[in-house]
Amino acid sequence: MINYSKKDILSVLNAKGSDIIKFMAEAKQYRKNNLITYSKNIFIPLTEICRNDCGYCNFKKNPDDPEAIILKTKDEVLNDLKIAEKYGCKEALFTFGEDADENEAVLKRLNEFGYDNIVDYTYDICKMTLDETNLLPHSNGGNFSYDALKKLKEVNASMGLMLENSSKRLMQLPAHKKSPGKNPELRLDTISNAGKLKIPYTTGILIGIGETKEEIVESLFKIREIFDKYGHIQEIIIQNFTSTPNIEMCDWPEPSLLDMIRTVTAATLLFSDTDVSIQVPPNLNYDTAQIFLLCGADDWGGVSPVSQDYVNPTSPWPTLDVLTELTEDAGFNLVERLCIYEKYINDEWLNDTLLEKSTNLLKHQ
Ligand SMILES: O=c1nc2n(C[C@H](O)[C@H](O)[C@H](O)CO)c3cc(O)ccc3cc-2c(=O)[nH]1
Ligand SMILES: C[C@H]1O[C@@H](n2cnc3c(N)ncnc32)[C@H](O)[C@@H]1O
Numbered sequence: 001m002i003n004y005s006k007k008d009i010l011s012v013l014n015a016k017g018s019d020i021i022k023f024m025a026e027a028k029q030y031r032k033n034n035l036i037t038y039s040k041n042i043f044i045p046l047t048e049i050c051r052n053d054c055g056y057c058n059f060k061k062n063p064d065d066p067e068a069i070i071l072k073t074k075d076e077v078l079n080d081l082k083i084a085e086k087y088g089c090k091e092a093l094f095t096f097g098e099d100a101d102e103n104e105a106v107l108k109r110l111n112e113f114g115y116d117n118i119v120d121y122t123y124d125i126c127k128m129t130l131d132e133t134n135l136l137p138h139s140n141g142g143n144f145s146y147d148a149l150k151k152l153k154e155v156n157a158s159m160g161l162m163l164e165n166s167s168k169r170l171m172q173l174p175a176h177k178k179s180p181g182k183n184p185e186l187r188l189d190t191i192s193n194a195g196k197l198k199i200p201y202t203t204g205i206l207i208g209i210g211e212t213k214e215e216i217v218e219s220l221f222k223i224r225e226i227f228d229k230y231g232h233i234q235e236i237i238i239q240n241f242t243s244t245p246n247i248e249m250c251d252w253p254e255p256s257l258l259d260m261i262r263t264v265t266a267a268t269l270l271f272s273d274t275d276v277s278i279q280v281p282p283n284l285n286y287d288t289a290q291i292f293l294l295c296g297a298d299d300w301g302g303v304s305p306v307s308q309d310y311v312n313p314t315s316p317w318p319t320l321d322v323l324t325e326l327t328e329d330a331g332f333n334l335v336e337r338l339c340i341y342e343k344y345i346n347d348e349w350l351n352d353t354l355l356e357k358s359t360n361l362l363k364h365q
């Protein structure tokens with residue numbers, strides 16, 4: 001039963017002074033324990049080519065850029081995975097541009113490798129990960145069709161797609177005006193299809209890209225609606241727009257610390273009657289991350305000892321020592337989790353191979 005109305009959540013996003021402190025305390029008291037989770041991962045950008053062109057994006061590269069990753073080979077990926085395994089990583093995070101196979105250079109490379117589309121290639125990369133390593137694949141490559149998701153489900157422990165925001169208005173702003181794949185109807189469909197297919201899922205919202213507080217409320221309620229229908233959303237990322245000089249939105253202000261606090265508090269309250277985690281990436285909040293634990297966030301997301309965050313390359317992750325220290329200093333304990341949350345590790349959600357691998361990894365934590 002949802003305990004909060006849209007009006008309530010909007011009042012959290014507008015709260016000032018002692019009101020916001022009161023809401024933070026309310027959100028914090030819903031946390032059943034003092035554990036903060038993270039997943040030890042390696043970030044592998046399969047391709048940096050993307051059909052969209054988001055105004056905030058630091059990841060997408062032009063195919064003519066000699067530094068661009070057009071398509072990683074299987075050997076390159078396996079090499080990355082083996083290094084990650086040595087460091088004890090358990091999640092292979094495949095994040096990449098959407099529908100990259102619409103691009104000539106990517107398609108040419110796919111053809112050379114014996115493929116004609118990016119979904120089949122991603123499937124084989126994930127299959128190789130399961131066959132040759134102890135890591136669990138989590139793919140996040142933009143929208144996928146129902147059939148593509150159905151295929152990828154077989155080789156992914158979990159998958160993800162940021163809703164970003166449910167407002168169509170942003171399709172007219174620098175954030176999304178050149179990104180058909182950020183049409184919220186499409187994103188909501190992908191997230192719903194993942195639910196129909198019983199894929200443990202990560203989604204979230206991006207704060208500070210021109211949205212209003214009302215639109216943040218709408219976005220959170222849309223996610224809630226889908227979760228109530230399918231139960232597959234394991235975590236919600238509250239991601240803050242981070243500016244760098246080379247992006248189209250370089251002059252846009254980053255969201256304030258207080259706006260992030262308000263949003264994390266609002267998300268925690270809206271999901272307080274569920275076991276959905278609220279994730280805040282510590283690398284985008286290097287000096288301020290602790291405060292989010294005090295308003296209900298309970299997960300740091302993927303943290304990598306071996307790779308950079310290719311989406312936010314100027315924001316290095318804290319080391320695990322630093323993360324432990326700042327978590328404990330705030331009154332919590334840091335614990336490792338898998339990319340798939342424990343409650344989904346059963347035969348309702350996973351095939352035999354993924355179930356066996358996840359169960360074994362869980363035992364050895
Ligand atoms: O390092 C990052 N990890 C990102 N992750 C990884 C995430 O933190 C972990 O992979 C999940 O928590 C699963 O363990 C995403 C995963 C998704 O499914 C969807 C979006 C993101 C976004 C990022 C991101 O910007 N940077
Ligand atoms: C992988 C996810 O990273 C987020 N993302 C993309 N660019 C930025 C940025 N400059 N700052 C913060 N988050 C960003 C989007 O929400 C995307 O879906």
Ligand code: MET
Pocket residue numbers: 050059095096097098140141142143161162311
């Ligand atoms: C690199 S951004 C994350 C994956 C995908 N391109 C998306 O925006 O959904």
Ligand code: SF4
Pocket residue numbers: 050051052053054057058059060096097098142179181
């Ligand atoms: S954020 Fe994702 S969809 Fe948007 S341009 Fe970057 S890679 Fe493409």
